[in-house]
Amino acid sequence: MTEVDKVIAGHQLPTPDLTALPFITIDPPASQDLDQAMFLEREGGGYVVHYAIADVPSFVPAGGPLDTETRRRGQTIYTPGNRIPLHPIPLSEGAASLFANDSRSAFVWEIHLAADGTQTTAQVRRATVRSVAKLGYEQAQQMLDAGNAPAAYAETLALLAEIGTKRIELERARGGASLNVPQQEVEFVDGHYVLEFRPALPIEDWNAQISLLTGMAAAQVMLAGKVGILRTMPAPDADAIAAYRLQTVALGKPWAADIAYGEYLRTLDTADPKQLALMHGASTLFRGAGYTPFNGSIPEAVTQAAVAAPYAHATAPLRRLVDRFVLAICAALCAGEEVPGWAVEALDALPEIMSASNQLASKVDRAAIDTVEAALLSHRVGAEFDAVVLAGPRTNGHNTKASAARSSIQIQDPAVTGYCEGILEPGSVVRVKLVAADIATRTISFVPATAPATAVPTGS
Template identity: 40%
Template sequence: MKAITDPDHALDRGLQAIRTQYDVTQDFPPQVIAAAEAAIRRTPTSHADRTALDFRTLDPAQSTDLDQAFLIEEAGADLILRYAIADVAWFVDDGDALDIEAWKRGTSFYLPDGKAPLYPTILSEGAASLLPDGPRPAVIFVVRVAPDGGARLDGVERAIIRSRAKLGYETLKPGDLPPLFDSFARRIRDAELRRGAARVDPPEQEVVALPDGGHVLGFRQRFPAEEGNAAMSLATNLAVAEALLEHRTGLFRVMAEPDAQAVARLRHSAAGLGLAWPREMTLAQFEARLDPADTRAAALMLEIRRAGEGARYTPYHPGVVPWHAAMAGTYAHATAPLRRLADRYVARAALEVANGRPVPGGVSAAFEKLPQIMAKADAREGQIDRAVVDLAEAVMLGGREGERFSAIVTDLDERGARIQLADLAVVARVAAPGAIPGDRIEVRLAAADAARREIRFEPAA
């Protein structure tokens, strides 16, 4: 992580400009706030009492919009995951002011100087968040995981729960996690490897606000407990997706494999980076072996992510098995309803089918409309994230025009060579005729313009 020196407050001005450009606001219209205030006064009437169960949450330490709480138990050779999800649908009615506003936003947006939540904070960080300060309404997914890692949905219920602890990735101490946490994660990971999944997250640039008001730019650190947390979410989403597919309904997350031409380019890139990719090994098998801590592997992982068409949402279509190549399975998003609009509807559908009831017409209709809404929100989120990083890079490099930097070429396309600076978390492009992925080159900073969020490098003479 590299501290950003910003005595002129160019970063603050730039972040405000990004909020204005992309219409990212933390504020809500008065009617939405009024609807939220009315919603938090509702007394749950359709929920079983599960407050005696030992649920806890696991998130970044500073997070307060807590979507999930968990409990893992043994049942013979199987493991039972009780994954409690914030019951957002209890607070939000179809067509009310909260619902209308959520459809406009699609998702929560996160910036270094604060987030723009999907729902007002009195809900998303208060009454609906699974914080350990009192009972909360939740939807509990009961997921049975066999010794081979196969996951199926054993039940879904609305319940009142009480989280016993708010655990943070950065602040975990020995004994904080339940004894079965690691063995559960191993089962899910082993099952992924057997079916050829490639759920490997490449390192991502991020800008982080510091307590003293400053900021740093770096690659996001991934903590060991995140793997286990991701395994619980994955198992739940796979189990929910299979249950919905069996009942011929749902909204699924799908992603195609890179085509043969793209895979051929990736093989050339791997060779250029000095990474051995045996001819008989598939892309998924190879990607599963990559270590994001290795800068060469990280560079290839980023290229792999760009090689395919990207993930998208699709409703159920008769005779079509929705497929997510990176997960190597049928997959849905159900576990983050405070932060993603689509999850609220998927959770509602799962609750109904698991209890032998028909999916409400309004939910089925939403499945047809949500792909477009979520695609727009995903694109906007990506643009905001990129704009923030571009701004931070320009601010950090401001005043260093003319300096030389060592860089590694990560890939090539029609716009030139993509490079990663050797000593800074900066990714850029440069004209580098004859370069191949893996080459180390010297570049000179030609321009750094914070107002335009642009940096420009040239080959060093």
């Protein structure tokens, strides 16, 4: 019997028993590693958010082989139609996953909100929960729009929209921001891969607000206890802001000096090519995110600038290593107990582990998309496409004399982003010609449709 089998076989459900509360999960339809379940209710003029997070710490003995291996991995790495899990499948997609109709151990946050959505109190404890439904985003959105959700969770869906909307308004008031760029996604459909740009549904934004609320609550608990690890990001520096302001003027939608950048980004309509370019360009303002551990004193930098508040990763322990330690620390602090030594001892090592795994995840994601793009376009070399110029110019490599300037572009059909040789105006719609698409090297190359087809292939 493996360590995982032994842990699962010997696992006991905790008290209290909260299985009478009708929790639900809302995730991509194919997801099996279900980290979060929610139950929302009214309380006087305000609300109570019950947010159950998979109880991973109880399945991973400190210092054991599984603990060591998860520290080596850092997070689940996703590829089209597959994944390299942080935890063994029997755990992450079995005993610890918050499946519908199964009693599960969880860290349950109870967060009380005022009528405007402002948090008043928050605490977390281990408990036994049972989800009554596993919903996909589109399914949940359709139920909410049609008003035909089952009675067991109709109020939770309705309150998700209500609370989510109020939390977005609070985010706007404190200067928080989100990059709502349509996501380029690879899907495996009917035996083959397809690419698409998928804008987020409203329910995804509301769902994200519950997760953000919980991450902010976790940060507050740890800061009050003077021990933990925060997800931090510095505010944009003056040079980045100045450069971006110039870009907004050049593209015809100036960013006024008295408007916070989060508020400005909410005004952008990504259906407009120029404003789509501005949304992509705003990524220059979202840099430098990392993890800040502390023990015994409050660190100087505690804010995640995009959230515009102290924030911690606390809601995805099945897929992300750091969350396991945050949950254990928060539960101990809320119970007035000593924080587990294994959690405190790991704090200094976690930033490096998470940084390495984040870099790997980004490389794998980009490689997967590049491969599918090259495969989809491999039979269309010589074809022309309409494209939106996202940014430019850029240079290929460090030797600018040996490499031509290039501009970042986006094609709608197929859903490809890449580079086109030459200096092109951001926000403009141009005609480009595909001159290379190599699956083995995961590279594609475009040139302006009027230019000679002699470009050197570049990765997209």
